[in-house]
Amino acid sequence: MTDWPTTLFEQHPAFAPIRTHLAQFSAPPDYTDWQQLPIVAHSAGGAPIRFVPSEQITEYYELAIYRHGHVATRLNWHDTFNAMIWHAFPRSKSALNAMHQRIINANPDSKVRGTARDAATLFDECGLVLPYCDEGLLQLLIDHRWHELFVQHRQSWGQQISALSFGHANFENLLAPFIGLTGKCWPVKVETTFFQLDPLAQYTYLDEHLSTLINADWLQKPRQLPALPYLGIPGWFALQDDAFYANTAYFRRKHAPPT
Known part of the structure; x- marks a missing residue:
């Protein structure tokens, strides 16, 4: 450094x-x-x-x-x-x-x-806070419909959904980003007016909200934190062209549950 x-x-x-x-x-x-x-x-x-x-x-x-x-x-x-x-x-x-x-x-x-400490460490290292006011956008993430989430709904980012890096390893990785970077996100349902707040007010709200849930032992296992290939977030990577978003080795499809 x-x-x-x-x-x-x-x-x-x-x-x-x-x-x-x-x-x-x-x-x-x-x-x-x-x-x-x-x-x-x-x-x-x-x-x-x-x-x-x-x-x-x-x-x-x-x-x-x-x-x-x-x-x-x-x-x-x-x-x-x-x-x-x-x-x-x-x-x-x-x-x-x-x-x-x-x-x-x-x-x-x-x-x-234990799983609770594992989840806490994952969020601490590679977590992203994901405020959203549109349930449909969150469902796209859960379903791994990445092209719809990042490309078709590109204008929704910052208006109906956003991502804030919490994990300090994310920042380190973004100094020299490479395809494959993925975080674990904590979705937070907010009102539409949240996105009209100034950034500091947003951070303060999310800090208070997360701390309340953590203190109430809401976080119990890593599977509560969906994966997010965060280089796909609009503006987070320099080469966000069609070929980039077509890379299914990075933007992986969701596996069907075992029968």
Whole structure:
């Protein structure tokens, strides 16, 4: 991590949720930079969130966050984007950490992560929040009718459906995108007026909504999060021509259930 691709951050729609936080830097941030930023999040245990060197942490990753607010952070893209999401979606990140902690506390001797923690990790790493107000558009996604969703309904994006990257691995992958990138999306039904809100209001609403569901243990298994080949989202990839959308190795058809 040497360069700071300001133009990409300013222009690519996927970076919109963390754009204002990225704009605070003109070069990759170090630990001094992180320490100078105001505290914007707290763990469910009440500790202010801080981004510290991994070698300073002697406890399990989730436990260190919950008890002390210490997020193990390496000076690489993956962890830098993780810190950015803590700033953009502080309630949801704190709720995910608390969820891990609840499950661990309930079974302290278990060596099995379980499906709920697997789902939380998938969303944390490669999740996308999918607000929508048209049930038909969500059904196209569930049915893997990708050409209809991305091409025929191209004008619906930003008006009746949108996607906001939550997973920090997504941002890292978009620095050098390649065919095959797929995330796990969390659909959120909203009113039509949601799409008339300014971006910050949208992010705040979604952060509060997701954190409420996470704290209520709604997230239980990975299959609750449908797959989304997110390079197909209008404007998210440079080569969105007919041949691109005809690539069924990427835009896979839905398999029929076993009989």
